[in-house]
Amino acid sequence: MFDSLKERLEGIFSKLRGKGRLTEEDINDALREVRRALLEADVNYKIAKDLVERIKERCLGQEVLSSITPAQQVYAVVYEELCNLMGGKKERLNFASKPPSVFMLVGLQGSGKTTTAVKLALKISDSHKPMVVACDLRRPAAVKQLKVLAEKAGIPFFGPDEAGSGDVLGVAKKALRYADDHLIDVVIFDTAGRLHIDEDLMAELEQMHKTLNPHEVLLVIDAMTGQEGVNVAQMFKEKAGITGVILTKLDGDARGGAALAVKAATGVPVKLVGVGEHLEDLEEFDAARMAQRILGMGDMEGLLEKIQKSSDTKEIERVQKNLQDNKFTLEDLLVQLRQIQKLGPLDKVMDMLPLPGKVKSQVSDIDFRRIKHVEAVILSMTPEERRRPEIIKGSRKRRIAMGSGTNVQMVNQVLRQYEQMKEIFKRFGKNKGKLRGLKLPKGLF
Incomplete structure (x- = not known):
């Protein structure tokens, strides 16, 4: 995803490495290019501007300008600020001290909620007994899709008793009772999405929130939506009280602006990322490792x-x-x-x-x-x-x-x-x- 940004940054730092000492003009020129690279990666203008200002303030300090390896010092500053921009520390899922833990997956239609629900269940299945629940009763075949994927992954599934049923709250309540009876300790609800945010969608999510009192409300965003993904995250934070974000299609050709800016724009951390089409392709989001890959430092821990x-x-x-x-x-x-x-x-x-x-x-x-x-x-x-x-x-x-x-x-x-x-x-x-x-x-x- 970040190939273009990575190439631009590598070019910027290669020019700096060719200089024995850096002047303020050198740093200003380099950071101007950094800002352009971030904007081309679809990062919000204000977020990019603030990031570059923080980097500039640190880079113009005497410690960097007088260093015998100034290019490396600038490199380190950019790395640290990128980590901070994306959230800094790794944010893990919150599980209930007394089971079951209730996770709600929310988002727009086409963001990948249904597949992500099963991916999430499979990821935590080593240490938990999860179950996926079909609460997207509006989209045709959504229930069947979730059931087929759950069977493929060997994950328990719960859905409406009758085809065509629209009683979302009824399904949710029955699912919780079923979980209690079958020692299910994590219940993942796949909720309905829309092509855009509307009042009906938010009203349904609000009712589910009151009924389920979830431990996590996870917004699933397609990383290919770019800057619009940040706008969607802001709206869902205001309307649905999301606690975390899952970015899908991070292995695609998008420019990566959502991954870089969603935490800075909303205060809501990215917790997981989809990195492929297979059900096993869901990883914890680690800002430090992501920054390393963006700057061409590799990801040996991930490897x-x-x-x-x-x-x-x-x-x-x-x-x-x-x-x-x-x-x-x-x-x-x-x-x-x-x-x-x-x-x-x-x-x-x-x-x-x-x-x-x-x-x-x-x-x-x-x-x-x-x-x-x-x-x-x-x-x-x-x-x-x-x-x-x-x-x-x-x-x-x-x-x-x-x-x-x-x-x-x-x-x-x-x-x-x-x-x-x-x-x-x-x-x-x-x-x-x-x-x-x-x-x-x-x-x-």
């Missing part, structure tokens, strides 16, 4: 979390043992390829690494389908061939190529690059972990 979630511990331990014994096989390579694919798109993974922009841009030249082709080649081999690739000769190569839908040239490339990787790991073991002077094989992906 480690991805690796931990996607890793098959037993397989990884087996591969590690083989590496220690200098027995790197094609089966081990297959495990590594599958682990890479579980992390998600490689360009997103690279975005989480603290690498220069030029290095990251090279990822766009990678043909991601090639990983699938390599996997298909290895899967078309017999177990014996994967363990002893030296037996793969002419007729076997033709069979593997036909089975994988590739060609003999591709099979030769996979075998050649496997041998290069095997040699690297062999030398890695001999050098006790030192990879000095070693070059990774090119062309595998």
Whole structure:
């Protein structure tokens, strides 16, 4: 989402790094560009102006101007102010001391409330027993959509007894009784939305609020709406008393103004963000980590979390043992390829690494389908061939190529690059972990 803003900021700081000492004029020029970058990212003009003023006040202090690394000092100030703009500390969900905890999801039609309700339930299911409740009785098929998604995620569902029922409060009351009887400790209500905020919508939400006395009223905003998302948040805060925001489609191509400015504009924290289409793609919003990614500092903590979630511990331990014994096989390579694919798109993974922009841009030249082709080649081999690739000769190569839908040239490339990787790991073991002077094989992906 923040690619354009990140590129602009990287360009600004690269100019500052080229100067040994910074003058007030240097800082003014740089911050003028920062303000333009924020406005292009769809951040509210007043919020952008106030942010730049705070940065300027700090940067013109003697500590920065007299520093031997002034560019780094400015960089640190911008990072801290971006964190503060987005809320600073991580804001977690509020759960009731005495179950059940009641969460209401509110928002405009099309913001992704129904899908987000199930994503939220799935996210907290490790430590809670959640249930989703269909209270959007106005939109056709909304109840069925929630039910299908809940079944897919293995989450308990509650909806109206009869199709076409419009008694929202009746459904809500029955859901709470059902939760008490079935030891459900978190009840998530998917409420109705509109294409715009109207009196009927707010009246219904107000009645539900009085009936349910929710612990969280979470506004779901489509990040693609940009600055309008901040306006929506302000209206729902006034009318519905929201306690937090969930931004959806943060992995899209929007400019990111809502994510940057919603806390500053409303005082309501962003608590969760949707980062993909899968039901598992909901993350806690961390202002510090978001600021790091915007400034090209990467997100190693987030990457480690991805690796931990996607890793098959037993397989990884087996591969590690083989590496220690200098027995790197094609089966081990297959495990590594599958682990890479579980992390998600490689360009997103690279975005989480603290690498220069030029290095990251090279990822766009990678043909991601090639990983699938390599996997298909290895899967078309017999177990014996994967363990002893030296037996793969002419007729076997033709069979593997036909089975994988590739060609003999591709099979030769996979075998050649496997041998290069095997040699690297062999030398890695001999050098006790030192990879000095070693070059990774090119062309595998």
